Amino acid sequence: MMFDDLREEHWAMSDAQDHEFIPLISPEDEEAMQKEEVPEALPLLSLRNTVLFPGVVIPITVGRDRSIRLVKEAHKKEHRIGVVSQKNDDIEVPNGEDLNSVGTVARVIKMLRMPDGSNTVILQGQKRFKWTSVVQEEPYMKARVVEYDAENLPPKDDEHKALMESLKELAIEIIQLSPNIPSEAGFAIKSIESLTFLVNFIGSNMNAPVEEKQALLEVAGIKARARKVLELLSKEKQMLSLKRDIQTKVKGELDQQQREYFLNQQLKQIQEELGNNPQAHEVAERKLRAESMVWPDHAQEAFKKEILKLERMNSQSAEYSVQANYVDLMLDLPWKKKSADNFDLHHAQAVLDEDHYGLEKVKERIIEHLAVLKIKGDLKAPIICLYGPPGVGKTSLGKSIAKALGREYVRMSLGGLRDEAEIRGHRKTYIGAMPGRILQNLKKAGTSNPLFVLDEMDKLGRDHHGDPSSAMLEVLDPEQNHAFHDNYLDLDYDLSQVMFLATCNNLASIQPALRDRMEIIEVTGYTVEEKVQIAKRHLVPKHLKDTGITGKQFKLPVKTLESVVQKYTSESGVRGLEKR
CATH class of the missing domain: 3.40.50.300 (P-loop containing nucleotide triphosphate hydrolases)
Incomplete structure (x- = not known):
């Protein structure tokens, strides 16, 4: 979710019990950072799973020995450091090839020793840089750097104003769509007056992979970066809206199911009070049918168990109809019902x-x-x-x-x-x-x-x-x-x-x-004489009946039948003869 890191910032700084550092900067602070020169060389602190943007304050946990030594020295001597993100988070000790070439000059604001023994460092980004070559590997990495895409503060024209308003509106809408983001995030967004810091602040806290954040950091030109952030925010808003619609629909369906369940339970209770429970009547009718049947012993025992199971089921459940059909089959089968044989x-x-x-x-x-x-x-x-x-x-x-x-x-x-x-x-x-x-x-x-x-x-x-x-x-x-x-x-x-x-x-x-x-x-085939007799006794009367013609209206001589049998039927049976 967007602004998840923002909650971490508030937590870290409140834990430090130091309210001097606020994760927002004023226009004067931004102008002062723009005027600062980028040193020729900087010690490089590699980050996993995050990207530091200029002007943004973030807390990070430092665990690697070389990183702890670098941060301690920089904090003690008040030196600036270069913060770059790793290309692959799985590498424990990265070299130059494992780091992105563009990073952010940062100042170590505070070091905190956490109760679990880990070290948390609060960093504030200042300017973007690009490192060109590594000049030191131990005890920590140090590289030559140059300022990246040096830019002055953008003019406050109509486009500047439109970008500011669009970014704030989209960001606030996303905050409102996300129930887990505190309302303070919206106030922080509204109070930002600088387009540069607004872009960096949103870019740092938005829900995006490290690769996309790094690509955003490397975009030249503040207005181009602002349009890129707008694009990412629009995607995030669409995703959140879709999730909300799905959750609302599912919740509505569950609410409807619960409502129907409670209504059915109430209806069942009312019917029981009135002595008009359909389910109980159906079960009673089945039991009455079973009493009049002659069962084998094993079938009678099985029926008693199955009817008891049906009686305990909720009539609204899917299994009820399956169980009812099974019980009905047991009742419909003629277990010992026989017809009398006539062996005459x-x-x-x-x-x-x-x-x-x-x-x-x-x-x-x-x-x-x-x-x-x-x-x-x-x-x-x-x-x-x-x-x-x-x-x-x-x-x-x-x-x-x-x-x-x-x-x-x-x-x-x-x-x-x-x-x-x-x-x-x-x-x-x-x-x-x-x-x-x-x-x-x-x-x-x-x-x-x-x-x-x-x-x-x-x-x-x-x-x-x-x-x-x-x-x-x-x-x-x-x-x-x-x-x-x-x-x-x-x-x-x-x-x-x-x-x-x-x-x-x-x-x-x-x-x-x-x-x-x-x-x-x-069963062998019929002779010619047998076919003639079958036609005379069975086939002709059958067809006369089917067509509604009486025996007085139509007569078929025996010689004609013999001729049809001999000339037009050669099979063993009489189906072909019936067709003729």
């Missing part, structure tokens, strides 16, 4: 025959599988995988089986699935985390024993997010899926009552371990 094999055969013409071997295998389930009473049997070309009715067979058994039908397309999290879900700690698609579909079905069609099993992909086909191993293994672990739910979920039915077009692209867990039923 004659009914199942009738449904399959009604929905699908032909495929006798496939239907026979499905009926056999249902018969085993009826006798055994549980589903710990291999998963059915219907394998065959596109369009032969693999997916619709799954729908017919669900219809025959009286189960809910769920279809999950696996084509292009590449992320393992689609199967297992994301952990709750992630923003926007969701359960996997297995649990999402079970939640949608509303029962824990739907018929679950895993469509396009051979189209599963894999990338750096993981291998979803490996995640499917747990889902489709009857020995493991009674304790399926979803990352979001973070509890074991029983999938053993779900009847999984997979479909695929290419067995070779399915992972061998996954293929080994399934019972493959091949």
Whole structure:
């Protein structure tokens, strides 16, 4: 901040308890300093992290032995010294190459021994000089010097007056923008009458790197230096204004947040007094729902902990909605809710025959599988995988089986699935985390024993997010899926009552371990006669219904259907026939 050094000056001089030396000079003192001659040689005192300007009084701490000896001799003999800044602050014992060539002639006003044992020296700058050659290295450096850019006091014309006013206005504005700068700094600026001293005083105390201050010291001409100081002050003012705007905005946002927090707390208290607390009502409704549910023991214990955690949360916090969504998922999942199975094999055969013409071997295998389930009473049997070309009715067979058994039908397309999290879900700690698609579909079905069609099993992909086909191993293994672990739910979920039915077009692209867990039923293509019958019984009525045309308005001869099948469809399924 600007004028930080000014606070150090006041501190040092008050500590010395000597009020004779004031860090401001009168026009008479300035004129007297201008008339003093610069000696031919001066002992050089090198400074780190600061630059001394003519007329300015600054305190410095002297720590190097050669510097202490130089200052003591100069103070004792009342000799003037040359003060120059180092190019590199890290050098402990600088030589001529390490010092800037332009410095300030200074007088040692006071030496102070501080309580911590360090030596503080109060210096007053007088005139600028430039050293030409080093004539002595020990016990301290001494060099030949010449006066640098000797100038008389500037004439008090309009430009002089404008520069004075501009400098004072900018400096006072910066002081007002900086809460850490004492108000006395503004009075000091206002009382300065000399443009030269004003430029030097501001240049010495402004917030700028040593390199910029040194460059300012070397600028020739007082008006040029004044314009340079104005430029630096303008940058400083812009920076302070920007900081203040940012702080004001942040403070305003915090004040608004605090205001909303207190208002919400008051509203919560009022609602509790009136018995109308929405958060409490929501929690009570969730507890009421939980009482009517049939839970596994581990899920019931977990729900009690999670609902208690939700009850203690502030409804305005970001974690509240995450916790509420998790509790709602636990309530929405059909943990032990089942639909009654209809294992009437004659009914199942009738449904399959009604929905699908032909495929006798496939239907026979499905009926056999249902018969085993009826006798055994549980589903710990291999998963059915219907394998065959596109369009032969693999997916619709799954729908017919669900219809025959009286189960809910769920279809999950696996084509292009590449992320393992689609199967297992994301952990709750992630923003926007969701359960996997297995649990999402079970939640949608509303029962824990739907018929679950895993469509396009051979189209599963894999990338750096993981291998979803490996995640499917747990889902489709009857020995493991009674304790399926979803990352979001973070509890074991029983999938053993779900009847999984997979479909695929290419067995070779399915992972061998996954293929080994399934019972493959091949669905072959249709013959010409079967395609004709499918068109007659299913496709034509479907299109008549879609177009709103009745059977009386349109008739399609069987020979025409045979001709279309023979001449225009060559695939195994009937999708091409349906388009024709």
